[in-house]
Amino acid sequence: MAAPAPNPAAGPVLKLAEPxxxxxxxxxxxxxxxxxxxxxxxxxRSNAILICHALTxxxxxxxxxxxxxxxxxxxxxxxxxxxxxTDRFFVICANVIGSCMGSSGPASAAEDGKAYAMRFPxxxxxxxxxxxxxLVDALGIETLHAVVGGSxxxxxxxxxxxxxxxxxxxxxxxxxxxxxxxxxxxFHEVGRQAIMxxxxxxxxxxxxxxVGDPRKVxxxxxxxxxxxxxxxxxxxxQGLTEKFGRRLQDRDAKTFGFDADFQVESYLRYQGLAFTDxxxxxxxxxxxxxxDYFDLAxxxxxxLADAFAGTKARFCLVSFDTDWLYPTSESRTIAHALNASGLxxxxxxxxxxxxxxxxxxxxxxxxxxxxxFLQ
Amino acid sequence: MAAPAPNPAAGPVLKLAEPxxxxxxxxxxxxxxxxxxxxxxxxxRSNAILICHALTxxxxxxxxxxxxxxxxxxxxxxxxxxxxxTDRFFVICANVIGSCMGSSGPASAAEDGKAYAMRFPxxxxxxxxxxxxxLVDALGIETLHAVVGGSxxxxxxxxxxxxxxxxxxxxxxxxxxxxxxxxxxxFHEVGRQAIMxxxxxxxxxxxxxxVGDPRKVxxxxxxxxxxxxxxxxxxxxQGLTEKFGRRLQDRDAKTFGFDADFQVESYLRYQGLAFTDxxxxxxxxxxxxxxDYFDLAxxxxxxLADAFAGTKARFCLVSFDTDWLYPTSESRTIAHALNASGLxxxxxxxxxxxxxxxxxxxxxxxxxxxxxFLQ
Numbered sequence: 181m182a183a184p185a186p187n188p189a190a191g192p193v194l195k196l197a198e199p200x201x202x203x204x205x206x207x208x209x210x211x212x213x214x215x216x217x218x219x220x221x222x223x224x225r226s227n228a229i230l231i232c233h234a235l236t237x238x239x240x241x242x243x244x245x246x247x248x249x250x251x252x253x254x255x256x257x258x259x260x261x262x263x264x265x266t267d268r269f270f271v272i273c274a275n276v277i278g279s280c281m282g283s284s285g286p287a288s289a290a291e292d293g294k295a296y297a298m299r300f301p302x303x304x305x306x307x308x309x310x311x312x313x314x315l316v317d318a319l320g321i322e323t324l325h326a327v328v329g330g331s332x333x334x335x336x337x338x339x340x341x342x343x344x345x346x347x348x349x350x351x352x353x354x355x356x357x358x359x360x361x362x363x364x365x366x367f368h369e370v371g372r373q374a375i376m377x378x379x380x381x382x383x384x385x386x387x388x389x390x391v392g393d394p395r396k397v398x399x400x401x402x403x404x405x406x407x408x409x410x411x412x413x414x415x416x417x418q419g420l421t422e423k424f425g426r427r428l429q430d431r432d433a434k435t436f437g438f439d440a441d442f443q444v445e446s447y448l449r450y451q452g453l454a455f456t457d458x459x460x461x462x463x464x465x466x467x468x469x470x471x472d473y474f475d476l477a478x479x480x481x482x483x484l485a486d487a488f489a490g491t492k493a494r495f496c497l498v499s500f501d502t503d504w505l506y507p508t509s510e511s512r513t514i515a516h517a518l519n520a521s522g523l524x525x526x527x528x529x530x531x532x533x534x535x536x537x538x539x540x541x542x543x544x545x546x547x548x549x550x551x552x553f554l555q
Numbered sequence: 556m557a558a559p560a561p562n563p564a565a566g567p568v569l570k571l572a573e574p575x576x577x578x579x580x581x582x583x584x585x586x587x588x589x590x591x592x593x594x595x596x597x598x599x600r601s602n603a604i605l606i607c608h609a610l611t612x613x614x615x616x617x618x619x620x621x622x623x624x625x626x627x628x629x630x631x632x633x634x635x636x637x638x639x640x641t642d643r644f645f646v647i648c649a650n651v652i653g654s655c656m657g658s659s660g661p662a663s664a665a666e667d668g669k670a671y672a673m674r675f676p677x678x679x680x681x682x683x684x685x686x687x688x689x690l691v692d693a694l695g696i697e698t699l700h701a702v703v704g705g706s707x708x709x710x711x712x713x714x715x716x717x718x719x720x721x722x723x724x725x726x727x728x729x730x731x732x733x734x735x736x737x738x739x740x741x742f743h744e745v746g747r748q749a750i751m752x753x754x755x756x757x758x759x760x761x762x763x764x765x766v767g768d769p770r771k772v773x774x775x776x777x778x779x780x781x782x783x784x785x786x787x788x789x790x791x792x793q794g795l796t797e798k799f800g801r802r803l804q805d806r807d808a809k810t811f812g813f814d815a816d817f818q819v820e821s822y823l824r825y826q827g828l829a830f831t832d833x834x835x836x837x838x839x840x841x842x843x844x845x846x847d848y849f850d851l852a853x854x855x856x857x858x859l860a861d862a863f864a865g866t867k868a869r870f871c872l873v874s875f876d877t878d879w880l881y882p883t884s885e886s887r888t889i890a891h892a893l894n895a896s897g898l899x900x901x902x903x904x905x906x907x908x909x910x911x912x913x914x915x916x917x918x919x920x921x922x923x924x925x926x927x928f929l930q
Contacts, residue, residue, distance in 0.1 A: 204811035302811040362795035362819045363787065369820045370783045372813065373827070374749055377776035401752035408745045409784050412738065417879075420737035426850060434848060436579035436677040438747065438840060442847070444737045445744045452748070465813065472817070473809055475801060504792075504879075 189214035189275070189282020190246035191239065196314050200277075203304040209291065213315045214282025215239050215274040218258060219266035221321070228321045229264060229554065230312060230348075231273040232329030232336035235410075235467050236459055238281040239273045242266070246281075247458045253540065256547070263551035269325065274315050276308040276336075278466040283311070286462035287387060297462060298384035305332070305474045309339045313347065323347055326554055330354035330539035331506070332467070335474050338487075338514070342476055345491025352553055354498045354546070355539040357510035358484055358517070359475040364505065367413055368468040371406030375461045378402030384462050403461040404452030411451050416502035416535030420444060477517075484517035495525040496553040498546060500538040502531075526553070564589035564650070564657020565621035566614065571689050575652075578679040584666065588690045589657025590614050590649040593633060594641035596696070603696045604639060604929065605687060605723075606648040607704030607711035610785075610842055611834055613656040614648045617641070621656075622833045628915065631922070638926035644700065649690050651683040651711075653841040658686070661837035662762060672837060673759035680707070680849045684714045688722065698722055701929055705729035705914035706881070707842070710849050713862075713889070717851055720866025727928055729873045729921070730914040732885035733859055733892070734850040739880065742788055743843040746781030750836045753777030759837050778836040779827030786826050791877035791910030795819060852892075859892035870900040871928040873921060875913040877906075901928070 193214045199207040216239040221228060231241055231254070238245065242252040242259050258264040258271055275283035278300070286300040316324065327348045329337045334356020341351045357364075375381055378399030386398035412420075424444040428434065431441065440446040480487040495518050499511040508529045518525040530545045532538035539546065568589045574582040591614040596603060606616055606629070613620065617627040617634050633639045633646055650658035653675070661675040691699065702723045704712045709731025716726045732739075750756055753774030761773035787795075799819040803809065806816065815821040855862040870893050874886040883904045893900040905920045907913040914921065 206811075298813075302813075359801065361792060362799045362801065362817075363790075363792045365801070365817050366783075366787045366795065366819050366823055369815075369817075369823055370780060370787065373783060373824070374752075374780045376813075377749075377753065377780055379754060405745060405749045405752055405780065408741075408748060412741045412745065415738075417736060417738045420741060424737045426734065426737065426740070426853075436581075438673075438677075438751075438844065440744075442737075442740050442744075444741050448741055448744055449748070469813065478801075 191216045191243075191282075193282055194315050194318050196311070200307070200310055200314070202301055202307045204301055206301045208277070208284060208301055211277065211284045211311060211314075212282065212288070213274050213277070213284075213311050215272060215315055216241065216243060218242055218271040219269050221270040221319070225321050226323065226325060227268060228270045228272060228316070228319070228324050230316065230324050230327045230340075231258070231264070231271060232312070232327065232333035233273060233276065234329075234331040234333050235471065236455070236464075237333070238279065239275045240281075241271065241273045245458070256542065257550060263547045264328065264554060269554070272315070272319065274312050276467065277311045278303045278308065278463060278470060280460035280463040285460065286384065286466055287460050295387040297387065300462070300466060302469055303466060304470050305335045305339050306343055306479070308470065309336050309343060312336070312340075313344055316347070323349060326350035326352060328352040328354075328550070329356070331356055331536065332471055335471065338476055341491045341493050341495070342480060342487040345488065345493060348491070348493050350496070350553065351493045352496045352498075352550065353511070353514065355500055355503050355506055355536055357506040358477065358514050360472050365472045367409060368472050370409050372465055372468060374405040374409070375399050375402040375465060381461060384465075386461075399461045400453075400456040403456050403459065403464060406464060407455040408448045408452040411448060413505045414535060414537045416504065416533060418502055419533045419535050422533060484513065485520035488518060488521040488523055491523070493523070495523060496549065497525065497527040498539075498549055499529045500532050500535070500543075501529055502533055503536045503538060505536040566591045566657075568657055569690050569693050571686070575682070575685055575689070577676055577682045579676055581676045583652070583659060583676060586652060586659045586686060586689075587657065587663070588649050588652070588659075588686050590647060590690055591616065591618060593617055593646040594644050596645040596694070600696050601698070601700060602643060603645045603647060603691070603694070603699050605691065605699050605702045605715075606633070606639070606646060607687070607702065607708035608648060608651065609704070609706040609708050610846065611830070611839075612708070613654065614650045615656075616646065616648045620833070631917065632925060638922045639703065639929060644929070647690070647694065649687050651842065652686045653678045653683065653838060653845060655835035655838040660835065661759065661841055662835050670762040672762065675837070675841060677844055678841060679845050680710045680714045681718055681854070683845065684711050684718060687711070687715075688719055691722070698724060701725035701727060703727040703729075703925075704731070706731055706911065707846055710846065713851055716866045716868050716870070717855060717862040720863070720868060723866070723868050725871070725928065726868045727871045727873075727925065728886070728889065730875055730878050730881055730911055732881040733852065733889050735847050740847045742784060743847050745784050747840055747843060749780040749784070750774050750777040750840060756836060759840075761836075774836045775828075775831040778831050778834065778839060781839060782830040783823045783827040786823060788880045789910060789912045791879065791908060793877055794908045794910050797908060859888065860895035863893060863896040863898055866898070868898070870898060871924065872900065872902040873914075873924055874904045875907050875909070875911070875918075876904055877908055878911045878913060880911040
């Protein structure tokens with residue numbers, strides 16, 4: 181078992197004093213939660229909004245990524261005067277546990293000083309939320325103005341409402357689902373198998389002593405393939421056709437070979453390779469597993485409406501018409517459950533050509549919905 | 556470069572006397588075309604139906620697979636008294652070139668006696684059809700009663716009509732498309748990258764001297780991942796939910812590990828592994844490439860209707876409502892082009908829960924359509 185990498189968090193890191201209890205029955209000691217904040221907490225401590233990130237996201241919502249140097253992943257949404265207005269709100273985002281941007285994950289040091297690798301416990305969406313609750317406690321915040329998230333972030337929002345429902349006044353769930361479908365699980369399993377099939381995965385034990393970062397080592401080929409497969413599910417057929425169609429990449433004719441003749445091939449290869457620069461393959465295994473395990477109704481006796489018995493939060497659900505990963509029908513199921521619980525819910529399907537990725541992209545109607553809901 | 560494997564064809568093999576000209580500008584010498592026939596050619600040689608198989612299919616339409624021992628892939632459709640009635644019709648099916656069931660492909664011997672591997676020329680759907688034309692010539696058949704195929708088989712049917720339009724009276728195109736979309740290409744590229752990322756692929760040179768069959772060697776892990784990803788696209792979300800949902804595999808509770816907890820995971824893993832027993836990874840590369848290159852309009856000056864100027868065949872197009880790989884809109888595009896060409900065409904969208912795979916499965920309405928059209 182190789183040595184863990186130094187903590188790559190660029191911002192503050194909370195060390196939990198107590199072991200974190202997990203859904204598996206195990207507990208995780210010495211948990212670290214890396215996070216970012218934007219704006220100022222008011223004297224009443226009533227203006228905090230927690231943003232929950234997606235599978236490969238991180239806490240750098242509105243500040244540059246420390247590895248890639250790219251702008252934060254939601255700068256169109258979070259900032260002064262923006263829909264999630266940091267002039268008014270104290271915005272928090274924490275790296276989920278299991279990830280690789282500073283919160284405890286498989287690349288972190290276990291008690292023996294070596295990287296957990298596959299000794300890291302399998303976690304759930306609710307476990308991620310438990311770590312966030314500890315962070316919110318540490319920040320001295322009793323009640324969040326809102327919890328907001330898209331995709332896996334939306335699952336966390338639902339889990340907050342279901343398990344810590346008295347701690348939030350509003351829940352904004354974008355392009356998400358209350359449970360992973362068979363097709364969702366199937367695509368994740370392809371990605372996991374691609375990683376595990378790579379000999380460089382080595383049973384998860386690929387963290388080198390002489391490498392200062394858990395990324396850029398390990399099963400890069402397998403992780404790239406996993407990312408390519410997943411990336412297709414984030415885009416719509418329509419979006420791919422509009423963006424690439426059958427256009428060729430820097431050539432006038434097909435080469436009758438196996439180079440990336442088509443732009444869409446070149447794009448996917450780039451997306452796959454670039455991903456390996458910033459993400460840990462074992463984290464990809466653990467986080468996809470957490471998503472596949474997510475079934476909010478199952479956690480609450482099999483009836484989704486029962487999951488929301490402990491909250492008085494108001495809800496907003498947003499879906500996108502071209503999102504085939506978590507289609508509108510998934511949001512509708514949640515809306516029906518909230519209606520059955522007698523909770524206030526607004527639900528809108530927006531039209532955007534970008535598929536699941538729409539929640540991250542230029543969809544002005546989404547800005548309006550978010551701004552209006554958070555008033 | 557290792558030695559090629561013995562020819563795995565269980566039936567007759569035609570050796571072409573002349574090199575086969577290819578769309579790439581190259582030509583292929585010593586081409587072999589492995590095929591099966593069912594029924595009897597009548598005295599007028601007017602009752603022949605050519606069936607074209609799909610990506611991973613073969614010539615064993617209605618007879619057992621020589622490796623797996625499983626029944627032919629279309630026994631519900633082809634046989635005495637069945638919709639493609641072998642009491643009336645002489646049914647031919649040839650393994651496509653590029654494949655691995657006896658027709659020339661990357662596992663075949665090149666002139667130096669060693670396997671072609673990646674020295675095999677990149678082929679197109681039209682090249683596959685050229686080899687079939689040579690077979691039909693050799694069988695002494697001037698005009699086919701019909702050419703029939705689903706998925707990639709349907710592409711071959713369209714290519715027959717477009718390029719050898721005077722040689723067929725009827726064309727039956729099931730669950731297919733006149734060109735591969737960006738999303739289609741993207742999924743294939745994931746599969747190719749999974750194969751090429753496997754170190755056992757070894758630049759395509761994995762055919763061992765001491766192994767009697769091109770399968771069960773080479774990049775099995777990569778090929779299995781490729782098959783898993785493709786397999787998801789053959790099924791519908793609805794079908795996956797009905798067949799597997801979130802049911803667990805032989806256990807009462809999640810294991811909080813990375814075994815195949817869910818039935819859908821276990822099923823996909825099995826599909827991936829089983830595929831490596833019967834298919835050559837290099838063939839998978841070449842055939843997916845041929846499909847990605849397919850764009851019938853592009854071959855004919857950019858206008859699909861112009862592709863059909865040389866035929867008087869009548870057409871039947873069938874799509875399935877849950878097929879998201881080649882959705883109904885693709886068949887509609889073909890129907891419009893045929894209408895513009897003034898050709899007789901019937902077009903039906905059938906309802907079936909199985910997604911793209913519907914053309915292979917128990918859909919009684921398809922039987923009726925096929926039977927009626929081939930009268």
